[in-house]
Amino acid sequence: MQFAGSHILSVQQFERADVERIFSVADQMEPYAHRRRVTKVLDGAILGSMFFEPSTRTRVSFGSAFNLLGGEVRETTGFENSALAKGESLYDTARVLSGYSDVIAMRHPAEGSVAEFAAASRVPVINGGDGSNEHPSQALLDLYTIKSELADSGRGIDGLRIAMVGDLLHGRTVHSLCKLLCLYSDLQVVLVSPQELSMPESIVDYLRAAGHQVVESDVLEASIAHVDIVYSTRIQEERFSTQAEADLYRGRFRLNQDIYTHHCEPNTVIMHPLPRDSRDHARELDDDLNDNPNLAIFRQTDNGVLVRMALFALTLDVVDQVDAHARDVNWYTQRRF
Numbered sequence: 257m258q259f260a261g262s263h264i265l266s267v268q269q270f271e272r273a274d275v276e277r278i279f280s281v282a283d284q285m286e287p288y289a290h291r292r293r294v295t296k297v298l299d300g301a302i303l304g305s306m307f308f309e310p311s312t313r314t315r316v317s318f319g320s321a322f323n324l325l326g327g328e329v330r331e332t333t334g335f336e337n338s339a340l341a342k343g344e345s346l347y348d349t350a351r352v353l354s355g356y357s358d359v360i361a362m363r364h365p366a367e368g369s370v371a372e373f374a375a376a377s378r379v380p381v382i383n384g385g386d387g388s389n390e391h392p393s394q395a396l397l398d399l400y401t402i403k404s405e406l407a408d409s410g411r412g413i414d415g416l417r418i419a420m421v422g423d424l425l426h427g428r429t430v431h432s433l434c435k436l437l438c439l440y441s442d443l444q445v446v447l448v449s450p451q452e453l454s455m456p457e458s459i460v461d462y463l464r465a466a467g468h469q470v471v472e473s474d475v476l477e478a479s480i481a482h483v484d485i486v487y488s489t490r491i492q493e494e495r496f497s498t499q500a501e502a503d504l505y506r507g508r509f510r511l512n513q514d515i516y517t518h519h520c521e522p523n524t525v526i527m528h529p530l531p532r533d534s535r536d537h538a539r540e541l542d543d544d545l546n547d548n549p550n551l552a553i554f555r556q557t558d559n560g561v562l563v564r565m566a567l568f569a570l571t572l573d574v575v576d577q578v579d580a581h582a583r584d585v586n587w588y589t590q591r592r593f
C-alpha cells in the first residue's frame with residue numbers, strides 16, 4: 257500500500273509486505289524510542305489526539321511517539337469535553353479538527369465511527385479503537401512483539417501456535433490480531449472463552465479460510481499446554497448492559513504462576529493488551545507472574561511506541577528524513593529496556 261497520506265483504519269488494508277515495512281521502520285525508531293538519540297523530523301507538526309473512550313497506553317503512546325519524532329500533541333478526551341456532547345456530527349467534528357492537525361489518532365465507542373470520521377477528515381486518521389471492531393495499531397504492536405519474542409529461539413510467525421483467552425466476542429484487539437495473522441501461514445489458533453463470549457463466526461471463518469487450524473474451547477488448562485503464546489484479555493465490561501452481567505464472566509479464566517508451571521511449555525510467552533483487571537474478582541493475569549521472564553506485557557507497551565512512531569513516519573512520509581534531523585541526547589541516560 258501507499259502509506260503517505262493514508263488512513264489506518266483496519267488491519268485488512270495491509271498486505272504482508274506492508275506489515276514487514278512497518279516493522280522495519282519500527283526497528284529504525286529504536287534509538288529514538290530508547291532515548292539515545294533525539295530527532296526533530298516532525299518539528300512543527302501537530303497530532304490531534306481524540307479519545308472518546310477511556311485510554312491510558314494507547315493515547316499516551318501515540319502522543320509520546322509523536323513527541324519523540326519532534327511533533328506536538330493536542331488532546332481532546334471524553335465526549336463531555338467536546339462538541340459531540342452538543343449534538344455535533346462526526347462529519348463536522350472531522351472537518352473542524354482536521355483543519356488544526358497534520359494527523360489524527362482517534363478512539364470512539366461506536367463501530368465504524370473512526371472510518372466515518374476519516375471520510376470527512378482532511379488529514380490521515382489512525383484508528384485507536386472503534387467499539388468492538390478494530391484496533392489496528394495494537395494488533396501491529398502485538399505481532400511485532402510476537403516476532404521479537406520468538407526470534408531468540410529461531411522461530412517466526414509462520415507456524416505459530418497461539419491461544420487467545422477471555423472476552424473474544426467484544427475484544428477488538430483479538431479481532432484485529434486474528435485478521436492480521438491471516439497474512440501468515442500454518443497457524444494453530446486456540447480460542448478460549450465462555451461460550452457466550454466466543455470469537456465472532458466471521459473471524460473464525462476468516463482464520464480457517466487462511467488455512468489456519470482453529471480450535472474453540474472453554475477450558476483454560478488444556479488449551480494452553482502446547483502453544484508458543486498465551487494472549488489473555490480482560491472482560492470488556494463497558495460492552496455489557498450491566499456490571500452484574502460482566503461479573504458472570506470475570507475471573508473465569510485466571511492465569512497464574514502455578515497454572516503456568518503445570519500446564520505451559522517452559523518458554524511460552526504471556527501477552528495481554530492491558531489493562532489487566534487486577535481486582536480480586538477478575539485477575540485474568542495474576543500479579544504473581546510479574547517476575548516470570550516470559551511475561552511480555554511491558555515489552556508490548558514499549559513496542560507500542562516503536563510501532564506508532566513507524567505509523568506516523570510512514571503516513572507523514574518522513575522515514576528517510578528521520579536520521580538527518582537527529583542528534584545524540586544531551587542528558588545522562590542509562591535506561592534499561
Ligand code: NCD
Binds near residue numbers: 530
Ligand atoms: C485494549 C482496548 O482498548 O481495546 N486496550 C489497549 O488499547 N491496550 C484492551 C482493553 O481495554 O481491554
